[in-house]
Amino acid sequence: METAIEWTPKARAVLRAAGELFYAQGIHAVGVDTIAERAGVTKKTLYDRFGSKERLVVEYLLDRDQRWRAFLAGRLDATDDDPAARLATVFDASAAWAVENSGKGCAMINAHAEISDPNHPAYPVIVGQKRWMIELFAGLASAADVPDPRGTAGAIMLLHEGALVTAGMHAIDDAWPRARDLAVDLLRRAA
Amino acid sequence: METAIEWTPKARAVLRAAGELFYAQGIHAVGVDTIAERAGVTKKTLYDRFGSKERLVVEYLLDRDQRWRAFLAGRLDATDDDPAARLATVFDASAAWAVENSGKGCAMINAHAEISDPNHPAYPVIVGQKRWMIELFAGLASAADVPDPRGTAGAIMLLHEGALVTAGMHAIDDAWPRARDLAVDLLRRAA
């Protein structure tokens, strides 16, 4: 976290525009001029708020990560304490989140495909979300009294990421419900 | 297949250079000048052989798809007829293919992240490989006398793509062996 960003209304408009464009077309494919134009803002304002495109990319991923976690938290709050039910809720939330974003797949995975340098400041954000998801699954596995929670979490993660990418590419039409049922089944059997 | 490409030695050098660069850094991040330079070729030669960068991208993906299928076929030829054993071979082949490509994940998935237009000529190549993989799994499921081969193939595909992406991001360290065991288990239990 180098220097904090002044979150003026225009800064928010820039982030929103950048988010839509980056997600829909890819990071390298979108120029700052296009972002500024869509946000109804001058390029100078964009650079006054974010300093560089790279920083804007990081903020885009941070924002998306945070919004996803809030979205998921809302769904989990409305679910009872049964670990299997909560696990099903996670997969259903991912499915709902995917359609809400017109199904271009996972923003983190897509960004990872475009960023080659592991020292890029966006890297920790990307792998951070994936690690956080594994921890979430591990917590559910622990609550279900599974012998090897981290191992079970890894298996569930495979199904989750698999659904993410196959649904994003429309390779499997019922990817999400299928992945959910398999994950719940896997959790039950591991207990 | 618009017009055929003259596969001169230099054309092959261009394709090899483009493949390495596209895979390592992403398609939009690599310019034609860089490709020509690495291939030891003038830009004119590149355009004489491929006509456009877009065409070069398509050829890159086609080549990768074909090399992967040949690689897998070689491994499957050395495996007996037991469907479970062949399924394990597929996952082991994917794991070996992944490390051989220094683990930047799946070229098709990565390309899909950068190509927004569904009318892009690379699209059929990308989804074609995924569809082909599902068909492969469905064939194995049929050979194992599974009641719902296509459903089982979808489930296996989830594990396969999940391993592809998590291993490519180094989110799960033993992704491939774990995915293989789960897939084999799934096939056995479905029979």
Added chain:
DNA sequence: TTCAAGGTATACCGATCTGTATATTCAAGG
């Protein structure tokens, strides 16, 4: 021997890229 083909070298085109400079407007706060 001529001629076509694959290649090199080099220069250029217009567009777009990230990022900066300058000068101006407008609203809120001490």
Added chain:
DNA sequence: CCTTGAATATACAGATCGGTATACCTTGAA
């Protein structure tokens, strides 16, 4: 009232983008 800051408009810089043009060289086959 006057200053500060967030914004505007516009122009520009230097690099790189995909792609083309021109002239020349070399090699193998008719």
